[in-house]
Amino acid sequence: MSLNANDRSIASFTMTGHALVHWFETSIPIFLVVWLAEFDVSVALLGLVVALGYAPFGLGALPGGVLADRYGTKRLIVLCLGGMxxxxxxxxxxxxxxxxxxxxxxxxxxxxxxxxxxxxLISTGVEERGSVFAWHGIAGNVGIALGPFVAATLLIFFDWTSVAVALAVPGLLAAVWGLSADFDPVAAADELGDETESKPASLSDIVASSRALFASAFAIVFLIVTFEGLFYRGILTYLPEILQGLPALAAFDPGLGLEGIEPGDYIYVGLLVIGMAGQYAGGKATDRLAPEKGLMAIFAILASLAVLFVPVSDLGLVPLVVLCGVIGFFLFAIQPFYQEAVAVHTPAEGRGLSYGYTYLGEFGFGSASIAVGGFVLGEFALAAFFATLSGFAMIGAGLTALLWFRYKGGSYDVGGDEEPAGDVDDAGSD
Structure with a gap:
């Protein structure tokens, strides 16, 4: 089904925003080598400085959700683009x-x-949520890939300050364009009869809304997203380093004559590119499959792929490349399903707060796997690391099964109760 005009407008606006968030995010590490030389500081100090920048990215998601409900999603996204x-x-x-x-x-x-x-904005304004979630995720992957590529390429020809200005321009232009973007941010919610004008106006309102959320199915959804984040952050943080140390890549020479480019980098970038297809497939699937069913299936697949990583990597380069491609597909295919699960199990008037908690779990608590993974890789064999990731995925599958059997695919009732609704044949439409 083709998107209507309002859906297309929201899709364009949010896809631009998502791509640019990750465009900036992944370009920052490219500047590290330059800053080390420019300011003559230690790696430890610069690492602390960069951590100060990344920390609010996850921790600020919750207050960001509150602000989205209070002041409106379009206004906040425009400020986000201009601020970046x-x-x-x-x-x-x-x-x-x-x-x-x-x-x-x-x-x-x-x-x-x-x-x-x-x-x-997507969950309350878009009728074809699954399709737009898919394209939104693909746009994020485009930003993830282009940010470091463009930054590194420009640094070959220009000084880092000029490159920083060049990277800033798309964000500023998008903010200006966003001011004139025209769409109804609550078109889909209005069809449900939700009281979307009710915004949390005080701390007590926010606390009350939070209590209501965590007294519902959202408490389980939050845990599901956190364990997805633990798997996601763990594998994406350490996979490039792991790939460089594998025997299958030890004798591989890409023959490009580019110093500093390692074979594993090509596989890693390929994983991210294939992730775009996963995002699209996952998003389209949410239009036809209850999010709980999709989450259970993909968690089980990810758990199996993690266990298979070490034995498959011993088989040679081609099996390793194929496995990484499959991991990339399902690693990103799962995201539209948990985004849809939040939309199904939360009220429209508190959707910003809901997604604030969601990304606190994904980016905030999920980043704990960086510390856990570093410890496991340092103290145990590689298989133990992937067994840990598999454990995260299996817990996620178990929590999703609990969500499904407890609420039977039911959608959130604005009166405060979850109502069983049987199978959701079209989970992406309202």
């Missing part, structure tokens, strides 16, 4: 590591509001 672009302009004027720290913190704060605001 402005932060990179600030970076271009940096004359010390302290200015770098300020610029990165500004970026983290601005970027943190996007996911709760953007997903809230």
């Amino acid at each position: 672009g402005g932060s990179f302009l600030l970076l271009s004027f940096a004359d010390s590591i302290y200015t770098i720290a300020v610029g990165l913190v500004v970026w983290g704060i601005a970027a943190s509001v996007y996911h709760p605001a953007g997903l809230s």
Whole structure:
């Protein structure tokens, strides 16, 4: 089914925002080598500075969701785009590591509001949610791939301050364009009769709304997303390093004569590219399959793929490449399903708060796997690392089974109760 005009407008707006959030996010590490030389600081200090920028990206998702419900999703996304672009302009004027720290913190704060605001907008304004969730996810993957590629390429020809300005321009232009974007942000919610004008206006309202959320199926959804985040962050953080140490890649020479480019990098980028297809397939599937069923299936697949990684990598390069491609597909195919699960099991008037908690679990609590994974890789064999990831996925599958059998695919009732609704034949439409 083709999208109507309102769906297309929201899709264009949110896809642009999602791509740019990850465009900025993944370009930051490219500057690290330059900043180390420019400001003559230790790796430890610069790592702390960069961590200060990334921390608000996850931790700010919850207040970002609150602000989205209070002040409107479009306004918040425009401010996000302008703030991210402005932060990179600030970076271009940096004359010390302290200015770098300020610029990165500004970026983290601005970027943190996007996911709760953007997903809230899709969930309340779009009729064909599954399709738009899919295209939205693909746009994020495009940003993930293009950000570091463009930054690294420009740094070959220009100084880093000019590159920072060049990267800022798309964000600033998108903010200006966003001011004139025309769409109804609650078109789909209105069809359900939701009281979308009720916005949390005080701390007590927010606390009350949070209590209502976690007294419903959303409490399980939150745990599901957290364990998905643990798997996602763990594998994407350490896979490039793991690939470089595998015997299957030890003797492989791409023959491009480019210093610093490792064979595993090509596989990793390929995984992200295949993830775009996974995003699309997962999003389209949410139009036809209850999110709980999709989540259970993909968690089980990811758990199996993690267990298979070490034995398959011993078979040679081709099986390893195929396995990584399959992992990339399902790693991103799962995302539209948990986004749809949030939409199904939360009220429209609190959708921003719901997605705020969602990305607190995904990016905030999920990042704990970076510490867990580092410990396991340092103390145990590689198989133990992938067994840990498999465990995260199996817990996610178990929690999803609990959600399904407890609520039977029911959607959130604005009166505060979850009502069993049997199988959801069209989980992506209202």
